[in-house]
Amino acid sequence: xxxxxxxxxxxxxxxxxxxxxxxxxxxxxxxxxxxxxxxxxxxxxxxxxxxxxxxxxxxxxxxxxxxxxxxxxxxxxxxxxxxxxxxxxxxxxxxxxxxxxxxxxxxxxxxxxxxxxxxxxxxxxxxxxxxxxxxxxxxxxxxxxxxxxxxxxxxxxxxxxxxxxxxxxxxxxxxxxxxxxxxxxxxxxxxxxxxxxxxxxxxxxxxxxxxxxxxxxxxxxxxxxxxxxxxxxxxxxxxxxxxxxxxxxxxxxxxxxxxxxxxxxxxxxxxxxxxxxxxxxxxxx
Ligand code: GUN
Numbered sequence: 001x002x003x004x005x006x007x008x009x010x011x012x013x014x015x016x017x018x019x020x021x022x023x024x025x026x027x028x029x030x031x032x033x034x035x036x037x038x039x040x041x042x043x044x045x046x047x048x049x050x051x052x053x054x055x056x057x058x059x060x061x062x063x064x065x066x067x068x069x070x071x072x073x074x075x076x077x078x079x080x081x082x083x084x085x086x087x088x089x090x091x092x093x094x095x096x097x098x099x100x101x102x103x104x105x106x107x108x109x110x111x112x113x114x115x116x117x118x119x120x121x122x123x124x125x126x127x128x129x130x131x132x133x134x135x136x137x138x139x140x141x142x143x144x145x146x147x148x149x150x151x152x153x154x155x156x157x158x159x160x161x162x163x164x165x166x167x168x169x170x171x172x173x174x175x176x177x178x179x180x181x182x183x184x185x186x187x188x189x190x191x192x193x194x195x196x197x198x199x200x201x202x203x204x205x206x207x208x209x210x211x212x213x214x215x216x217x218x219x220x221x222x223x224x225x226x227x228x229x230x231x232x233x234x235x236x237x238x239x240x241x242x243x244x245x246x247x248x249x250x251x252x253x254x255x256x257x258x259x260x261x262x263x264x265x266x267x268x269x270x271x272x273x274x275x276x277x278x279x280x281x282x283x284x285x
Contacts (some may be wrong), residue, residue: 001248002151004226004255009150010143010263017270019053021060024277032093032277033062034118034269035084039077040070040100044230048186049096056265060088061273070100078111079226085113091280092118094275097168115280118272121167130173132179135279136272139171143264144205144226151253153224155180161198163187163214163241164207169228170185171207194218206241214242216250224253228261 001145024030029160034056038049038108049065059141066080084093093116095166109117109212114124120136128134137145148155160182165171174184182203198204198218204225206214219225231243240257255261278284 001251002253003248004030004147004151004253004260006143006147006255006260006263009147010267013146013152013264013267014055014270017267017274018059020274024274024283025060028281028283030277030281030283031060031062031089032092032273033064033087033090034089034094034273035064035066037066037068037077037080037084037093037095039068039072039096039103039111042098045096045098051266052094055270059270059274064090071104071183074103074107077108081108081111085116086236087109090116091277092116092269094119094174094269116276118269118276120172120272126167126172135275137176137268138168138172139265139268139272140169140207140228140261141176142268142271143261144173144228145176146225146268147255147261147264148203152281153253155182155203157223158182158202159200160184160203160205161187162205163194163198163203163206164209164228166207169207173207173228177203177205208241210241211239212241212243215245216243216246219247219250221250222252223250225251225255226230226261227257229257230262231257 036049037051053063084090091113095108109121114122117125118137125136155177160177162170162174165186165188174186177184187197195218198222206225207228211233227240227242231239233239
């Protein structure tokens with residue numbers, strides 16, 4: 001069994017982004033800029049946003065944070081997005097989800113200029129991913145693929161099972177695995193015999209948001225298990241969707257939480273922001 005080290009792979013990706021950013025600044029005088037918008041006081045979102053800002057600094061990007069109060073109106077948020085769409089020194093716009101309940105996240109995402117949509121959540125970018133002709137890859141699924149590549153884990157012809165069908169992870173994850181010729185099944189709350197379906201997976205991706213949901217009986221001997229969860233166990237301790245201690249010995253590869261998928265999400269965000277800066281300035285290298 002090998003533990004996939006997301007921190008290590010993420011550091012390699014960020015190093016590459018940093019070098020390319022230096023080159024972009026030196027050759028073209030362009031510094032990639034990311035605007036991160038956070039509304040309200042969700043504590044997990046605060047941690048994610050802080051990590052995103054730190055990563056921007058580490059790779060040499062400019063980052064701007066817009067922290068809006070809980071009671072921000074839809075009009076105010078849309079107006080900020082419009083301003084950021086028009087701001088030349090901002091290449092990427094990220095509105096941290098979830099938004100407070102009174103706000104319409106779909107309308108906000110659709111208001112972002114697709115060329116600055118570094119989350120790849122806008123319908124235009126989702127459609128391009130479906131067609132396999134994308135500029136930006138969704139951060140978490142692309143981070144998972146990068147990990148698999150880094151450990152020479154081939155997807156082609158494998159049984160891939162994704163648990164969870166969210167627009168942020170499950171659906172695009174399935175699509176990226178399909179692009180690499182995996183045989184893909186998406187499981188969700190209505191799936192019959194979910195444990196049995198999972199137990200046939202060569203590559204199992206858990207993105208359900210339930211602590212320790214994947215137990216040893218659901219995992220095939222020698223499987224690759226990827227844990228996208230960021231949950232809290234009964235003692236309030238950070239854990240994933242996979243019961244790591246009991247599952248790990250059955251796996252060929254497994255990602256830990258923390259230190260697995262999380263850092264990869266941010267590494268992809270950096271890649272996307274760099275790419276956005278290049279595309280917006282007609283640099284195609
Ligand atoms: N909330 C949880 N994950 C994400 C993400 O990748 N992007 C944004 N914008 N919000 C999130």
